[in-house]
Amino acid sequence: MTVTLALELVLVLLGCGAAWQVAAGGGARQATATGLLGSDFVDISFVAPGPTSPATAPGAATGTYTWDCGRNENGHRNTANIVVAPGFPGQPHHVHDYVGNLSTAVGSTPKTLSAAGTTCGNGDRSTYFWPVLRTVGPMDAGEHAVHGGEIQVPVDVTLTFSGNPRGNVVPMPQQLAGTVGDAVAFTNGPQKAAATWTCSSTPERRTTAYPRCPAGDQVQRVFDFPSCWDGRQVDSESHRAHLVFPSPDGSCARNTFPVPQLRLTVAYGIAPDALFRIDAFEGQNNSPLTDHAFFVNLMPEPLMAKVVDCLNSGQSCQDD
Secondary structure (H helix, E strand, C coil): CCHHHHHHHHHHHCCCCCCEEECCCCCEEECCCCCCCHHHEEEHHHCCECCCCCCCCCCCEEEEEEECCCCCCCCCEECCCCCCCCCCCCCCCCCEEEEEECCCCCCCCHHHHHCCCECCCCCCCCEEEEECEEEECHHHCCHHHCCCCEECCCCEEEEEEEEECCECCCCCCCCCEEEEECCCHHHHCHHHCCCCEEECCCCCECECCEEECCCCCCEEEEEECCCEECCCCCCCCCCCCCEECCCCCCCCCCCCEECCEEEEEEEECCCCCCEEEECCCCCCCCCHHHCEEEEECCCCHHHHHHHHHHHHCCCEEEEC
């Protein structure tokens, strides 16, 4: 069995279907062999503003903690996925960008990661990663060139922890793995998809399509991770069951506990008329709906305690 086939089997076991494909704007249609690059774009001015944040209960954790881990200026990229498929190199056309831990690679272990350096100014050794984004030229389009294009270095990567609108948060445990989005949403359907695209001047307008932004705006990918922990596991067979999303009012289900909620925002300086796309697995047509990201928490415990205190006390903390 080849490594590529093994990785594809992992995706199938995690719930990948193959009969239907889902357009970025929603709605299923029968699969085709051609790419959908053009129809995957939407003018951000046609996107309605999203819902407001849930109401905050008295005594809730209303603070925020923001820190700087760079924007992958050092070019740390590879095809590994140490959360979903540790030890496998991954498909060559599905490359990840990294910030945080400097050593994240195919052979990474908790021990090697904990001993490595970091791009984070506050000493956070966690690893954060997502598929690269590429701009696309005439030679990169079409059915037989779906993995071409120039990798774009983000102009900004923002990491922010928020509290919980219903009460206090507890610390994340060491090695807690987080997953947001579905890399096979184009065939799997939108149930686990969490792709969020927007423009820097209109962050309230969010879409599952690639956004056409006004001149001077940044294209932004927003990854809001789940934040209700089961209190027992740092990972699970599905890589989701141990850390789930809160309900719409922000409350965590029974027998789960609110931990700091991570928002990862990745921004790019892309011209309004440029075509771009994220790296994706075979059969996913580089759909924006497949956007996803991961983290493995390796914050030193004193730093995590500082984060929790900031959130629970309602402060707005900036830590470079």
